[in-house]
Amino acid sequence: MDYITSIKPLLTVLVSLAVIPFLIVTSKKPNIRESCTFIAGGVKFLLVLSMLPAILAGNKIVFNMFEIASGVSIAFKVDGLGMLFAIVASSLWIVTSMYSIGYMRTLNEHGQTRYYCFFALAIFATIGVAFSANLLTLYLFYEILSLATYPLVTHHQDKKSRISGRRYLIFILGTSIALVLPAMLYCYHITGTLDFSIHGIFASGQISKPALTVVLLMFVFGFAKAGLMPFHSWLPAAMVAPTPVSALLHAVAVVKVGVFSIVRVIVCIFGIDLLASFNLGVVVASLASITIIVSSCIAMSQDELKRRLAFSTVSQLSYIILGVALLTPQGQLGGIIHIVMHAFGKITLFFCAGAIFVATGKKYISQMKGLGKQMPITFAAFFIGALGVIGLPPTGGFFSKWFILIGTIESTQKLFLIVLLLSSFLNAFYFLPIIYQAFFSKDEKEQNLPVQIKEAPLFCVIPIVITAIISVILFFTPNVFINLIKIALGI
Amino acid sequence: MPWQIDLIVLIFVILCAITAISVKDLLSTAILFGAYSFMMCLLWAIMGAVDVAFTEASVGAGVSTVFFVAAVFNTTRRTKD
């Protein structure tokens, strides 16, 4: 295993930052502006891919920027975990950009330049989190992401988005300042370093169990983007954002960054062995289980499609945490690969929700009776996405659920097995009725209306199809991702 | 210099200070303040600080008092305490 020093990680991160001036300059010409976004997305994705072979060969790519304090620097390190996350985020940026064009132009939204700029900034931060080599760098990009997404969440600038934006900030920024920062500084105070290492940074006996428990909980709750209860309520609130934002940020970038950070902390700061020796995995896993069950239940009672998806996200995120917190190899594998599988599944679902809104202006599930016939592609994709999230073949989601299940069996806590099975059932219970309604029931009132509902514009539909297809492809070739995780975890 | 004189002047200084801040007419305050400065200047002369005493005599007892009176004339003599 070699360390390769290369500037590529930095370039990858900076691409989306560098495109912002172009976006501002070309704000008067939407076509050029959006092609800029596309080019940046493509370049970014290619850069990420160009690093893939080296990572798969078991190497790590590092790049040190500058030192901040003794022992801590702003540095990038690409390993399997980061690579996995970067591939997901950068590929989905391209798709989402395409979708944004369709969505924003059709709805004639205001402040589109601002929207694209902050979108690019958010992706910049996301890739930064993926590639960061230590906790400080991660924290830096985490904060940038929190702030960059605020204007996106409150894009409509009305009273509702103002309230949601406030809640979003209080939860995200408040927890990261109040919990993560002191916890991070405490770790630095004890160990003198924050660099990620697969064995954790704590030497044995350096930290007592009560202190470790407190710090661990501070991290787990502090990264509130992961939406662990009780710090989840920003996520449904943030659904006031335009759908592309919800799709990319709240199904992929933001929430996954939270989960990714928790994974990083558990695996690379504390280390599996340390947590296992103190038997602390159970604590986190129990928290995650509670979140899974409770939020699934709440999701069933939601009528607004995006809110239902949001609560579904909350529960799915906790799968990842649960998987990792089981502290068994298969459980971790399942948890981490769920980042990928859930991303593609959930983004499809969000895209569909947006497409329905664009085409019909409908937000509520109860209004969607019979829409399946007018929008067959959209609802077919919705079906695939739902399958992916529930964890049924032929979608990639199957693998993640499968591995997590094996993980629970490996671990001694059989209770989590029950949780998983129960929640999968609940998942099915809140998704499948939508599809059933869409295809097989008819709305009496709608038929009288003269307006014929069609599919959403092409720019909306193509991304949906792409992500749905990828979800299916992932069922057949999940090996790249599994290998990446195995390399990263040394399994 | 015998310490008795020193003590007497000191007590005068303190008396002047107390009356200057407690008298209910600002013009009287101005004059008492001048007296205070002059006493102070005496005290310094006793202690051998001739240069300082000279300065205080010209500034504290002289010009400052004039400024003070000018300010009082342009504002008011009335005060509640």
Next chain:
Amino acid sequence: MKYIGLLIVAVCGGILLSATSDFPDWGYSQSPASTYLSNHYIEKSIEETGVPNLVTSVLADYRSFDTMFETAVIFCAGLVCFLLLRNYNRQKKFFYRHISTGVVLCFKDNCKNLPASKKFEQMDADWIPHDLIIMTVCRILIPFIQIYALYVVAHGDFSPGGGFQGGVIFGSSFILLAISYNLQTAMKKIKEKILGLLSALGVLIYVGIGIICMFLGGNFLDYSQLAKILPVDPIHVRALGMLGVEIGVGIAVMAVMVVIYVNIASEGRHDEGL
């Protein structure tokens, strides 16, 4: 408020008093303060600077940098008074008195001042008839006061006094003029512009001497360097440097005292004083 004040005062006083037990006795000649630095000043001053008045030598030579800023403080006070109070809006009413008859005329509402004439004189609104004795005595005294002020400035090296005291005395001669006659008379003798220029000039002399020393290769205000351009030996030239500095201080202080008085007395309108 009263009790809070008493409390604060009592606490501060108590703290301060408690430490006096550690002090050397009052007037004790072997205390650190009277032996450490002061011995050097007392014993070496004549040798090093040639000025018998130790206060002057320390003030204008050893700690001349302090004194420069002291002058700057005074300059600053003048500027501040000007900045705060100077008011270019003229008063609404003017009073003129016909000298021979004593008839008083009142001009209202933004009228211009009459040109100076021998028949009319401008007078203050709350005019009190001039007291002949005061006017005469002051007119006689003022030149003597000014001469004395010059003496105090010039003789500061040898006897108590120096630029600051002399400057104040010189300034107070103008103030006396303003009080005994009226502000207009004094302002005719020494105009506002002149005062402003003089106050800057005084400090400028001080700083200038320092800068000349710097140009001659020494440190700032190192008077011994002046020996390179003046035909005096390096020790006596220090006395000369001090004299120059004191003159600067005197000019600045004189001007500033008048500026402060004029601005306070006329509320910045420069028309009528006390």
Next chain:
Amino acid sequence: MTDFFIGIMTKYNYWLYIILMMIGLYAMIVKNNLIKKIVGMNIFQTAIILFYISIGYKTNATIPIIKNAHGDHGTGAHKLIIHAADYINPLPHVLMLTAIVVSVATFGVALALSVKIYQRYQTLEEDEIRMRLREK
């Protein structure tokens, strides 16, 4: 007990200076009239000056002007012999000259400010000014 009295006898000056200081401070904190506060301020400053001057005082010593030094500046053939104990410490005097100047400057500025305040509010009482401000 005797120690205590000796302590008082040798240090009473310091005590009185501190009392004077506290009178000034009290006036600054408690008095309601701005001019009174200014007077208190000046008393406070002069008390500190007094304190400094007394630091420099030495019993059995004379004013800090060297005797018999007129004319020859002490560098000539007959060098003056100077005993430090004969002269009062000049350093506090120098410092306090500066402090006096500073206090006069502050005094002037304070008076100018109070005149300005009077022009605006027609009063010098702090509570009345506060009342007017609240009315606005």
Next chain:
Amino acid sequence: MIKTFYPALLVIAPLLAALLCSGFSWIQKKFCYPIVLVGLAISLFSAFKLLMIVLTSGTIQYRMAGWAPPFGIEYRIDLLNAVVLLIVSAIALINLVASHKSVLQDMKEKLGAFYSVYVLFVTGLLGVVATGDLFNLYVLLEITSLTSYALIAMGDPDRSPIASLNYLFIGVIGASFYLLGVGYLYIMTGSLNMINVADILQNLHGSSAVLIGFIFCMLGLWIKMALFPLHIWLPNAYSYTSISVGRLIAPLMTKIMVYVMIRLMLNVFGFNYIFETLELSKVVVWIASIAIIAGGVMALAQKNVKKIFAYIIVSEIGYMVGGAWLGNQTGMTGSILHIINDAVMTFALFLVVGNITFCLKNAHLNNFKGLFSKMPWTMAGLVLAGFSIIGVPPTCGFFSKWYLILGGIEAGAYHFVGALIISSLICAILFFKIFEISFFESSIQNKQQNEHKNHDKIAGITEAPVSMLISLGLTSATLIILGVYSDSIVKNIITPFLTQYKMVI
């Protein structure tokens, strides 16, 4: 011993500029501004030169009037000095450029006097930082105070004179306490030179007079820097001034006082005396923690942006004082770093307020509605400065907070750490309140007027003048640059400085 004339030039150039400016104001007014500009530029240049010299060849001692230190006055430029000097002169110069337009509007006949008072203020500050003599410090402090009273009184004609007079009273008490403290020290040591006093004090650690001297020096400085219970003068004084003055005084005055406090602590009394002989440090850290919280809470209650920022300053003072009194190297490093950072941060904040008041004539929160679209660049500066105050990573505020919190953890002062965290949260609330108002409210009005179209153009208010924007841009860039280079600042300047004064454990 390095021969250089820059220490003198540093102070003399602005003093000379003040004199010439005041002289020329009677003769030809249009020379005033260039003279002042040149004076401050020279001073900035010499500060820069000094920093270079100090970095290469160590501490500079400059003997004023040519007399050796305990007898004459010495200017002592060490590493920290040089940096602080650079910041002071740079901020003064940038603000001069930025405020030229508004000063021309406000001052008219008194232009020359105003500028010369302005430069005298800067002279005083530079002198306070550079001097190595306890009494000289007092004189320069008085110059600074006297000019700041005047400058503050030039603001809002209704309230600023009374705010200024209150400031004067409290400032005089502070300066007099300092003078008294120096008197107590002088009585015990007989010397006034800082280094010399420090040497003599080594043998006097048990003396109660020295203790009282120390307490009164500190009390005086705390009053001047507005540490929490003594802060009452600050909010009014800073918020009722004209903005061109507030921008100069608010970032510099309090920070310089903190610097002086640290200098006295390290240079004069010494680390051992303060943290080992005395047991005050715990009390002071508690006070600082309370100050941090109190400042934040009071800021929350304000409606005027200037007042909000003034209370933030109160809270930031708590950071620095607490950090300095934690009694370990990390805390002190954080405190020193925060002096530098906070000066720039506060300056950026007040530049923003300046731009806004220049365009809106008022800094009340209600007027902020829709400012993001009307003044995007200014608001971008506000966002950056706000993030820095909150402590969001790439900006410099984060790094000083980093050291402060670490120092707190090291010293076991968890209340201080808690206060810092809570204050960050409060600042976050404060700034996002401002952002929210300026981001949202316009759009509601706007939608009524013309729905989604023409969102970016609203009649009336436009961006501030270019000179102001450039100043703001420079300062905001500095926020990031300082953040990025914070480690090299710590390694090359603060740690050697602390090593020099035996602060390394």
